[in-house]
Amino acid sequence: MAKHSARRGSRAKRDHRKQPAQATHNLPVQKNETIEATIEDLTHEGQGVAKVDGYALFVPNAIPGEKATIKVIKTKKNHGFGRLVELQEESPDRVEPPCPIYKWCGGCQLQHISYDAQLKAKQKQVKDAMAKIAHQPDLPVYETIGMTTPWRYRNKAQVPVGTNEDGHLKAGFYQKRSHDIIDMESCIIQANENDDAVQITKRILDEEGIEAYDEEQGRGVIRHITARHAASSGDVMVILITNTKELPNQDEIIEKMRDRIPTLKSIVHNINPENTNVIFGETTNTLWGDDYIYDTIGTTKFALSARSFYQVNPEQTKVLYEQALNYAQLKGGETVIDAYCGIGTISLFLAEKAAHVYGVDSVGPAIADATQNARLNNIDNATFKVGNAEDVIPWWYEAMGIKPDVIVVDPPRKGCDEKLLKTMLDMKPERIVYVSCNPATLARDINILAEGGYEAQEVQPVDMFPQTTHVECVSQIVLKEEGGSQ
Incomplete structure (x- = not known):
């Protein structure tokens, strides 16, 4: 099997001997047809992408640059799905998965790709989201921060x-x-x-x-x-x-x-x-x-109950939170709001550098844990409240007069609620630090914040989940000055 990478972008070659007798759809490929194609890209789910006259075929276990024989197993109007039959040219990034059940198990998606290539693919995933969704192709997206040993990391x-x-x-x-x-x-x-x-x-x-x-x-x-x-x-x-x-x-x-x-x-x-x-x-x-x-x-201690949300990769969590703290640029006198605070992990890091931190989360037991964790670390400048961030933060602002200098958000995969984004724009904090587990919703929200007078300055991907397609990001977002940006 060839060990050099194939030229990208070559047109798929049809194997006419293996075509079905009749076409059932007006598409470039048909179900059960076998074709030869070059893999051109990787989806955010880790599948290779081949193109036939512009029609995308998603192929599991395929790597960009490889030339392959593919059997079409399903077709839809705008894309289809294929099965990798044989490789004519193999990517130098292909490795033998060390897990004996990787072929069947749905837990990992990228064990067949070298770790360096995984990190580059995750950086590209974030860059693509910033270009296509945030409409900011020039926004700096740095190299993904990976692990020295990307195994045995989940707690x-x-x-x-x-x-x-x-x-x-x-x-x-x-x-x-x-x-x-x-x-x-x-x-x-x-x-x-x-x-x-x-x-x-x-x-x-x-x-x-x-x-x-x-x-x-x-x-x-x-x-x-x-x-x-x-x-x-x-x-x-x-x-x-x-x-x-x-x-x-x-x-x-x-x-x-x-x-x-x-x-x-x-x-x-x-x-x-x-x-x-x-x-x-x-x-x-x-x-x-x-x-x-x-x-x-670091030096912060956390009590973990059965239901506590806590990042699963302790080594990379420290990297992620230190990056968030760096982007917050706290000098000691700031008021900070931590939305979607969970058990207070980021909040307590921020409290060591800020005047006061207000944390909010919709899960009652998480807020109970956050309060306990503040006491555990002798932190008395952090206040936690149960509720939806999009409801509590407007109340803090309108009824309590709390005006934050910095807002940190770490939302679920669906991103920030529209009402919360509007309140953040009304509050006009100097900085927003956005921690995200979904580059697509991060890019969407960056676009909304940009329309409201904010500028995303950079994005730092962190590999919290090696061997999988997931990537965590931290973005530094600042309020533009009148007549220009900061």
Whole structure:
């Protein structure tokens, strides 16, 4: 197999011997047709893109620059999907995935691409979003900050449980584009401690005859096993998510888990009887040990409960938050608002440099954790409130007269609420620091803020999720001066 990269942009060559007898659509390719094409790009989901007379074919496991034989498996009006049959010319960025179940598992998407190429692809994904959505092709997007060792980084595993052909429990991530569980003994992007805790717990539940939840029938007991690992202390919390109010053989299960998981500090039971894809239910009880385990980022200590939102990559979290703090440019006298603050991770970093920080999040337990974390670190210049950012922040501004110098936002994938963006424009903080897990919505919101008098100065991608297509970004956005920019 050739090890040099192919020339980009070459026109796909049709293999007429393998075309279907009749065309069913007026498209350049037909379902079940086999073609030869050059892979020209990579989608944000990690699929290669081939072009046939301008018609895009999305091809999993293909890398830009490769020449390949592709079977068309599905066609739509504007694009289609193909399967990689054979490579004529292989990219020098192609590597052998080290995970034995990578071909089937839906957890990772980029293990077949070298890590350097992954970082470049993520930078390109952000650049493309800034050009096409923010309409700012010249906005500086720096090289993605990666990890020295991009494996074994995740501090939380959430693993669905099912039943294998022999009637025993299996635990693993879902197969790509399905809810079929791929049984696994190890996940090489998980911390070893999480791997061990999940597998040991699975075996104990199997020994005790605990039945896996069947989502089609809505029956059974164990739905998910979740493990949290605190990197700084080594402590592990295991959460058992069940369909039932009671955990059968609870005492026996606890005794065996305590005996076999040496770093175990907490066993938690979460009850989710709903017919839903949401992992956690509303009721959570600690069966044994502590309600919290503790981790540190830099010098700041955090209490983590079963439901706490906490970045899954502790090494890169420190990089991300230091970048956010750098963009905030705090000198000690500023008032800062932290929207979507979670358990106060960014808020407490900011509080060390600001006069006062106001944090808001819609999840009540997260705000309780944030308040506790402030006390844990002897921070008395941070105030936290439960509510939607788009409701609380206007109230702070209009009713309480709070006018921030800096606003930090770290929204979910859908980006900032339109009402929040409007309030930010009304408040006119000198700086907005935007932490994003979705380059597309970051670009959309940068465009809205630009129309309201703000200028995005730069974007720094950070690789929080190696081997996957996800990328985190921090953007520095400043208020333009009258007649020009700062």
